[in-house]
Amino acid sequence: MPLPETSPPPALPDYAELHCLSNFSFLRGASHPEELVQRAVELGYGALAVTDECAFAGSVRAHVAAKAVGLKLIHGTEIVLADGLKLVLLAQNREGYGNLSALVTLARRRAEKGAYRLTRGDLEGFGPSGALPDCLALWVPGPTANSIDRTDHAAIANTVPPANAADASNAAAIADGRWLAQRFPGRAWLAVELHAGPDDRGRLEQLQQLAADCGLPLLAAGDVHMHSRARRPLQDVLTALRLNTTVFAAGHALHPNGERHLRPRLRLARLYPPELLAETLAVAARCTFSLDELRYEYPEEVVPHGLTPAAYLRQEVEAGLVVRYPAGVPEKARAQVEYELGLIARLQYEAYFLTVYDIVRFARSREILCQGRGSAANSAVCYALGITEVDPAKSELLFERFISAERGEPPDIDVDFEHQRREEVIQYLYAKYGRERAALTGALITYRTRGALRDAGRALGFGREQIDALANTLAWWDRQDELPERLRAVGLDPESPRVAKWLAVSRALRGFPRHLSQHVGGFVISRGPLSRLVPIENAAMAERSVIQWDKDDIDALGLMKVDVLALGMLSAIRRALDMLGARDGRPVRLQDIPRESKAVYDMLCRGDSLGIFQVESRAQMAMLPRLKPRQFYDLVVQVAIVRPGPIQGDMVHPYLKRRHGEERIEKISPAVDKVLQRTYGVPIFQEQVMQLAVVAAGFTPGEADQLRRAMAAWKRKGGLEPFEQKLIRGMQERGLPESFARRIFEQIKGFGDYGFPESHAASFAILVYFSAWLKRFEPAAFLCGLLNAHPMGFYAPAQLVQDAQRHGVTVLPPDVTHSAWESLLVELLPDHPPARPRTVRLGLREIAGFNQAAAERIVAARQEGPFQSVADLAARAGLQRPELERLAAANALHALAGHRRAAAWESAAVENTGQPRHHGSRSGHDQEGEKRKGRGSAKALGRRSGASDATHATGRSKNGMDQRDKGDERGHAPALPIQGDLFSALPPPVEAPPPLPPPTEGEDLVADYATLGLTLGRHPLALLRDRLTAGRFITAAELRAAPDKKLARAAGIVTHRQRPGTASGIVFVTMEDETGPINVILRPELVEKQRRETLAARLLGVYGQLESRHGVTHLVAKRLVDLTPLLGRLATRSRDFH
Known part of the structure; x- marks a missing residue:
């Protein structure tokens, strides 16, 4: 029996995709530009147009990828006009690209961050020869989700698109098409986008009729959102995130199928008439622009x-x-x-x-x-x-x-x-060059693991508790393959279909662009309008604008930028110098600081560097007593040597041994020895590697720089092999031992983990010395500078204040009768009571949630005479009740009202107009006074002596009222829980308030941390010392005095956690008690075994063994105990670093 005849498959048509969104259409496109380019090549496309919505943010990445594989790339953008008309605009040439870039700039600059707005008139504003000269327009007819307010979830999810959206009889559609044909003569098409819907044939016929009525040619297009159908689940999640809903509630906002991907040409041949596919190539042929043309x-x-x-x-x-x-x-x-x-x-x-x-x-x-x-x-x-x-x-x-x-x-x-004055420089650039010629470089914010899990989980309908539980168990060092284990740890089965989907989508989302932010300071300034080079949009910060390309894009195209960067230490130094100048009655400049002070180097050799620029980290503190800097160049090395490059290149130990005469310096050749003589024969800096390549291997200086660039990229991209052979061969030809050549090459590979150029280290070393001199000779002014420049640096104000106190600085609390906005030397405060030298009065800026304008009104009012009461302060300084409550909570009203409870009472009695309800006396407030202070806490800090266990455990009294401190929804410091919001229910005020018992020492401590983030009273662990001693936990001071290898226990408040990539999985924890810092080393096996304690404990008990070397003591942990419950309501936070 003969086989039935089968029709031969249609020939593969040539095709160019002209409507394609990447993931730079934020929360719409589901593929990276590089993935789209690669897939288009695999499918044999003749060209690909990347047309992100009102954006060119992904165009450079697409350009680089397409150039590498030889694919023709077309630059364009998708826009939806204010009246709902949806167009895809393509650049024909350089002029057309400039017009499109200017149009995107116009659309973005007139709208708030993340939005855009365009009208038909905007398209016509580019000259008399029709709309957008040198640009082609594709019309995508019919209502789409884009033509509705895309923030209105209900409008999208509950609106079913009409089946005949492009009905040829639709008069409005015909009018749109004719308008387009008139404005883009010979440059407009109607795009037919078929996605295997139930009525593709009917839709095609309708669009053919509409095109005939409008006088527009037809072409095929894909409305591509992803490179592969496999990204459909991610695309649905992105849609749900964009609409702030779940996938299950998004309704018709989701695409009905997975057809919006780059499809095989055979499939396209079965969907579209041949002439529509051929037309895509004709359009592509008219688009000749490349980003390489930009000048x-x-x-x-x-x-x-x-x-x-x-x-x-x-x-x-x-x-x-x-x-x-x-x-x-x-x-x-x-x-x-x-x-x-x-x-x-x-x-x-x-x-x-x-x-x-x-x-x-x-x-x-x-x-x-x-x-x-x-x-x-x-x-x-x-x-x-x-x-x-x-x-x-x-x-x-x-x-x-x-x-x-x-x-x-x-x-x-x-x-x-x-950093506090950089904005003046930025605004100078805007004023000099105008917003059309100057803008900040963009910075791409991408999804990391935790954010991807949170967003994907939310979109897939997981509960907040489940998402939080998983996110909170993740550490910044967790690898992707460890996620299933983390899921099991919180009771989720990674094998279940729903959880597996969450995991898969999260992994796909990781690395996706979330939004465009602003670079830390990279400025692009042009001779002509910058908007014709790259689109400009508004930044989230007022008075700033950014380009849609980031630093990598700028580098890829070889464009110049000027980096106007912010550095906190410069602000701190300036503030300290100004304070010294005001104290001494003459300007103090950096040039006035004596150079090469022995006392400064003595201090650094002890590792006493908290607060000092670049050498205040734990690793730097540990290195200082080993390196023992004695001159400026030693500081240059100190800055550079605690970096991944020298560590991974095995340069640290040889350098230290040779420096201290413990190892012989190998002599290689006069040329090599000259390059390495200042670093004892060990290459520490990038320049030394480059110089070695020149003098020892015959490289030209330019080739040596290419080696340097390859060093920085080889771990990501490879590419060191050609240099390896040339370097080793060149050294051997010049008579150098092969062993030396190979050792140098291995050290070069270490620089792939980040190494400093000597010039950079030298620049930083200057600031190391200046900040160290201030700490050694002017610690009070230095503390003021650091506090007034905060946030900056490695340490929180609490640690800076404690360190200054250990160096003989007296620190006084914020006080409305004396404090300025910033912390100051008391000599600079008018009418301040006499104080011993090196005394600092904390500024009102240290009070959480208190604003500068209110502080300045207080200072201005104080110049007219001392305040007589809280009511007088409120009236004269125009303070509102919330401002008074914050001052009371921080104990800054003590001089006027007594203790915190009394101050809270008097603050509550003041109307928001600044007028008091009554003029109460403070008599009786302090009658029990300080005799209650020594009671401290009962079983935990912040707990009133005699409080019931039920109250302590639940925070509620027997009548169910919440007794806990609570901040407001903006995160401001909580008012004391004494009065709450009960005043509206009180009877008319009496002349004198009742006597109020003062807070206990523990309650004051809790309030100090809640409002200031620090205390000037006893350290929290001083209050807990009896209990800790009973548990055989010793102090930091006792640890430092103990012998090496001693088994010991210590407890402290966690201030820092670090897990450097060069530390083989070791986690370094820094704690503090009332006698100083405690350095703890957690080995990987302990970290994994006691993960919760490692990540979550705020008060940590450590059982371990001492390791004392070069005057630096570490406690190598064997077991951890979470003692956080002892802190009660005390709020502390650690700073965790990679």
Whole structure:
């Protein structure tokens, strides 16, 4: 019996996808641009257009990926006009791209962050030759979810799209099409998007008729949201997240099937007529633009009229050299300057240097501390211009680390400014160049594991308790393959279909862009309108705007940016210097600080570096007594050596042994020895590796820089192999031992884990020394500077205050009768009672939730005379009741009202107008006074002596009333739980309030931490010491005095947790008690065994063995005990770092 005849499969048509969203259409697209490009290549597409909604944020990534695989990429954008008209706009050429970029900028800048708004008139505003010249338009007819308010979940989920949305008889649709045909003559199409729906044939016929009525040609398009059908579950989750609902409640907002992916051409041939597929290629052929065509030009304003950029740069460099070297320019510095100016001229970078120079000059004119750092500190030109502070005459600089002709990319100058005054610099740039020519670089915020689990779980309908339980058991170091184990730990079965889906979607979501934020300070400034280079949108912060590309995008295209960065330590130093100047009656400048003080180095050698820039981490504190810095260059090494690069490259121990004469320094060759002589034959810095490649292996300086770049990327991308062979062969040809060559190469590989350039370390070392000098000789002013610059650095104010007290500083609490907004030396406070030297009065800014305007009104009112009462304060300073309550809770009204309860009573009696209800006397408030203070706590801090167990356990009294402190919904410090909101039910006020018992010491302690985050009274563990001693827990001071290897127990409040990637899974925990810090080492097996205690304990008991080396003591833990219940209501927080 003959087989039945079968029709041959249709020939694979050529096709270009012209409507495709990536995940840079935030919470819409379900694939990375790179995935879309790769899939389009696999399917044999002729071209791919990435058309994210009113955005080019993913265009550079798509460009780089497409260029690597030879796929033609078209740049475009999808927009929905205010009247619901949906278009896909494609750039034909450079001019068209500029028009689209300007249009996206217009749409984004007129709307709030994350939104956009466009009208038909906006499309027509680009010249007389029709809408958006040099752009093509695809019309996607019919109502879509996009044409409804996409924040209105009900409107989307409960609206069923009409079956005949593109009905040819629809007069409005015909009018839309004709408008488009008229405005885009010969440049408009009607896009037919078929997704295997039940009426595809009918829809095709309707659209064909509509196109005929409008005079528009047809083409096929996919409305692609993902590269593969497998992303459908993720796409549904993204839709639910965008609408703030669950997948199950999203209704018709979800796509009905998984067809919005890049489909095989055979499938497309079965869906679309051949002519519609062929038309996509015709459209693609008209789009020739590539991002490689973008050209960037720096602004011209920085160059005076009549001078060329080269001449002006030369002029300013020569003037700077006179200032830097008043006795004459050293020959070495002169030769370096001439070499750099020649290379800068050859690469035409003069305008870049002059732009940065202009910014620094502005900051200095406003007395804003600033300093260049990074590889720019290798530049003698930057030193002459005052941008950096590393003297080329005293250093072995390598300019190619900064600029290289072979590198083919622009330089990058990082300049740090006082973080509290950087906004002045930013606004200067906006004022000088305008919002059309200057903007911050974007920063892409992506999903991490915890956020992906939370959002995916919420969208999939998991309960908040389940999500929180899982999220809270995750540590920042957990690997993806450990998630099933974490699920089991909270009672969820990773094998169940629902949980497995949660896990799979979360993994797919990890790394997805969530939204665009702003870079920490990278500015792009252009000669012409920046919006024609890249779209600009509003930042979340007022008065700022950002481009839609991030740092990596800028680097990929070779565009220049200026980094205007914020550095807290510069603010702290400036504040301290200003305070010393006010105290001494003369300006104090950095130049006035004596150099190379033995006392400063003595302090650093002890590891006494809390609060000091760059050397205050636990690892740096442990290294200081081992390295024992005795001169400035030692600080340069100190900054650089506690980094993953030197650690992984096995450079630390050889350096320390050779430095202290415990190991012989190997002599290799004069050229090699010269490069490594300052670091005892061990390469610590990137520049040394580059110099070794030049002098020992025959690399050119440019090739050495390429080696440096390969070092930084090899763990992610590979690519070191060609350099390995050349390096080893080159060293052998020059007579160097192969063992040395291979050791150097292994050390080079270590730099793939992050190593410092010497120039960068030197820039930071300057601030290390200045901050160390202030801590050693002016600890009170230094404390004020740190507190007033906070948040910054490694430590919370509580640890900074405790450390200052250990260094002889007296710290007084906030007080409305004396305090300013900021913490100050008492000598600077008018009418302050006499105090011993080195005394600081905390500022009102330390009170949680208290605002600066209210503090300034208090200070202004105080100048008219002392306050007589709380009511007088409220009236004269115009304080509202919430402001008084915060002051009372922080005990800042003590001088006017007595203890906290009395202050809370009087604050509650004041009307919001600032007028009191009654003029109560404070007599009786303090009658029991301090005699109650020593009672401390009963069984836990903050618990009243004699309180019932039921009250302590539940926080409720027998009548069911909640007795616990509660903050308001904005996170402000809680008012005391004495009065609550009962005043509305009280009878009319009496003349004098009843006597109120003062809080116990434990209750005061709880209130101190709740309002100030610290206490000036006894440390919490001092109150618990009897109980801890009974448990044989010793103090930090006793630990430091104990011998090495001793078994010991210690307990402390956890202040920091760290798990560096170079520590092989070890977790470092820092605790504190009333005598100082305690350093704890947790080995990986203990961390896994006692995970909850490791991650969650706030008061931690540690059973372990002492390890004392070089004056640094660690407690190596064997067992952990969570003692947190002893803290009661005391609120503490740790700072956890990777």
